[in-house]
Amino acid sequence: TQLLEQSPQFLSIQEGENLTVYCNSSSVFSSLQWYRQEPGEGPVLLVTVVTGGEVKKLKRLTFQFGDARKDSSLHITAAQPGDTGLYLCAGGDNYGQNFVFGPGTRLSVLP
Amino acid sequence: KAGVTQTPRYLIKTRGQQVTLSCSPISGHRSVSWYQQTPGQGLQFLFEYFSETQRNKGNFPGRFSGRQFSNSRSEMNVSTLELGDSALYLCASSTVTGDGYGYTFGSGTRLTVV
Numbered sequence: 210t211q212l213l214e215q216s217p218q219f220l221s222i223q224e225g226e227n228l229t230v231y232c233n234s235s236s237v238f239s240s241l242q243w244y245r246q247e248p249g250e251g252p253v254l255l256v257t258v259v260t261g262g263e264v265k266k267l268k269r270l271t272f273q274f275g276d277a278r279k280d281s282s283l284h285i286t287a288a289q290p291g292d293t294g295l296y297l298c299a300g301g302d303n304y305g306q307n308f309v310f311g312p313g314t315r316l317s318v319l320p
Numbered sequence: 321k322a323g324v325t326q327t328p329r330y331l332i333k334t335r336g337q338q339v340t341l342s343c344s345p346i347s348g349h350r351s352v353s354w355y356q357q358t359p360g361q362g363l364q365f366l367f368e369y370f371s372e373t374q375r376n377k378g379n380f381p382g383r384f385s386g387r388q389f390s391n392s393r394s395e396m397n398v399s400t401l402e403l404g405d406s407a408l409y410l411c412a413s414s415t416v417t418g419d420g421y422g423y424t425f426g427s428g429t430r431l432t433v434v
Binding site: 240242244249250251252253254257297299301308309310311312313 | 324365412
């Protein structure tokens with residue numbers, strides 16, 4: 210069974226700070242996705258990475274897929290209160306099968 | 321374009337009862353997946369349907385079942401409810417994008433079993 214671990218589990222920072230959260234596995238994934246979930250809502254897809262070493266940027270968010278496709282990181286620059294939420298990584302194959310989610314990092318950005 | 325619609329949003333049931341949850345995917349999406357989310361276990365995969373056929377199944381007891389209709393709408397059913405079935409049930413429709421599969425989740429159905 211493929212498992213994903215995420216760290217840290219909880220993170221509370223002040224507005225304007227930078228942060229990085231991590232997603233790790235002992236398994237290789239063909240693709241890895243990051244989602245953000247706000248209370249009372251479903252997760253929203255932020256990005257999909259498919260190539261080892263790939264870096265994608267989405268405004269203040271930078272996503273990196275490890276060279277071996279076993280790990281990924283999400284870096285947020287100058288965090289804002291609107292970034293508050295549960296960040297989930299999910300790994301699977303390109304056909305959307307065998308998808309597994311990590312337990313998530315709960316981020317709180319204080320104004 | 322309308323998103324994924326799940327009904328109802330909230331549900332309270334008694335132990336031993338059964339429940340049916342509904343999911344309407346994004347128009348044109350043929351794959352529908354169901355997940356259970358709890359604080360202790362996170363997001364756990366229940367099953368996936370594609371063109372009315374169950375394509376994948378997670379590690380849940382037979383009390384959890386689902387189906388998909390010809391218009392891609394899906395339902396999941398839980399029979400003989402237990403307290404531990406209390407959770408947020410999420411439905412996701414997906415389609416192939418340039419990067420592979422992309423999930424769009426609904427807002428979920430919050431089921432409370434008392």
